[in-house]
Amino acid sequence: MRALATVLAWCLALAAAPAMAAEPVPTPFVAEVLWAPNPAFGSDGRRHLVYELRIANTTGSGLELKKVEILDEPSGKVLLSLDRDDLGERFAIGGRRGAEATELGVGQFGVLFLHVALDPANDLPRAIAHRISLRLVQPGIDFSATVARTPVVDRPLVVLGPPLIGAGYIAGDGCCDSIRHVRALLALNGHFTLAQRFAIDWEQADSENRLVKGDTKTLSNYTIYGRDVLAVADGTVVSSRNDLPEQVPGALPQGITIDQVDGNFVVLDIGGGSYVLYAHMQPGSVTVKAGAKVKRGDVLGKVGNTGNTQAPHLHLHVMDGPSPLLSNGIPYVFESLKLTAIDKAGTADFDKAEATGSPLTLTPVSPPQVLSRVLPLDLSVVEFSR
Numbered sequence: 001m002r003a004l005a006t007v008l009a010w011c012l013a014l015a016a017a018p019a020m021a022a023e024p025v026p027t028p029f030v031a032e033v034l035w036a037p038n039p040a041f042g043s044d045g046r047r048h049l050v051y052e053l054r055i056a057n058t059t060g061s062g063l064e065l066k067k068v069e070i071l072d073e074p075s076g077k078v079l080l081s082l083d084r085d086d087l088g089e090r091f092a093i094g095g096r097r098g099a100e101a102t103e104l105g106v107g108q109f110g111v112l113f114l115h116v117a118l119d120p121a122n123d124l125p126r127a128i129a130h131r132i133s134l135r136l137v138q139p140g141i142d143f144s145a146t147v148a149r150t151p152v153v154d155r156p157l158v159v160l161g162p163p164l165i166g167a168g169y170i171a172g173d174g175c176c177d178s179i180r181h182v183r184a185l186l187a188l189n190g191h192f193t194l195a196q197r198f199a200i201d202w203e204q205a206d207s208e209n210r211l212v213k214g215d216t217k218t219l220s221n222y223t224i225y226g227r228d229v230l231a232v233a234d235g236t237v238v239s240s241r242n243d244l245p246e247q248v249p250g251a252l253p254q255g256i257t258i259d260q261v262d263g264n265f266v267v268l269d270i271g272g273g274s275y276v277l278y279a280h281m282q283p284g285s286v287t288v289k290a291g292a293k294v295k296r297g298d299v300l301g302k303v304g305n306t307g308n309t310q311a312p313h314l315h316l317h318v319m320d321g322p323s324p325l326l327s328n329g330i331p332y333v334f335e336s337l338k339l340t341a342i343d344k345a346g347t348a349d350f351d352k353a354e355a356t357g358s359p360l361t362l363t364p365v366s367p368p369q370v371l372s373r374v375l376p377l378d379l380s381v382v383e384f385s386r
Ligand SMILES: [Zn+2]
Pocket: 181, 199, 200, 201, 315, 316
């Protein structure tokens, strides 16, 4: 059904576009959107398109990317323009993190990790396209073409209850410009997957804004350690694990296999084609097994430090299939939360607080904002209540 729906969405988008591709025009590259963008409703009141564009060099010359513009279709209005400097931070050769560049050698491809924050006053685009401007190094000519048209996904919001209860929870590596989850593009089973696109690593600040107090090797010194992890919706447990030992915090463990990366975990089928992953829970705390029916608010386990993790946290994401790695990551919102602060000092500040016990550099939201049906953006500090 999903494949059919996708085909229909494409046909509708193509029908809406004015006489596209009527004439064949040679291009020195091919470009395609890996997954049609699915808007996220952020805690900043804006809608965010977070998606990936693959561009491959089909010529015998090097290509230098100069500009990529994201256009509303069919109006052609520019929603975002990325210059060479922007592209140098977002275009990854082979899709590999750390391999960012603006030049594509002969036979190379790259993946452009895109984030378009939309003005709340405007309607959501029904489709978008990409005007790619580049230079062929040999013979030294500039080229521009509008390609890679895609519909914007119009899918019902995935609305979640609280995964944790209490104050000071901080959304680590969240949407939309942090890179550890958003760019976790993996080559698995012969194709790309990106299940963690909208994942959050939840940690918790204490009354002194510390994620950990005292010895950073002691699990119980972390504010979030041992908190109850709750079912965010009624659902059915698809799979779970409960037997992996705690890791020593402070560094990622060595020799973790792919079946151990999530540590002790639960995958919950919450209906509508949406699945929730909870990862890294305490050994012995995961009380639900495959087939179990759970109600929103039921305790599924306790926050721990199992699997591929360097500090106690709850990794949570929503995806369109039951496999934590092979699915596509989709956005979600929490029915209600109170936004109390934001760490505007960024991921480096968060990492330092986690590694050393220094207080987070938080900017309070004053007065706190009670928000409904939003995705907390990167490094938001929130309070969840029942
Ligand atoms: Zn994570």
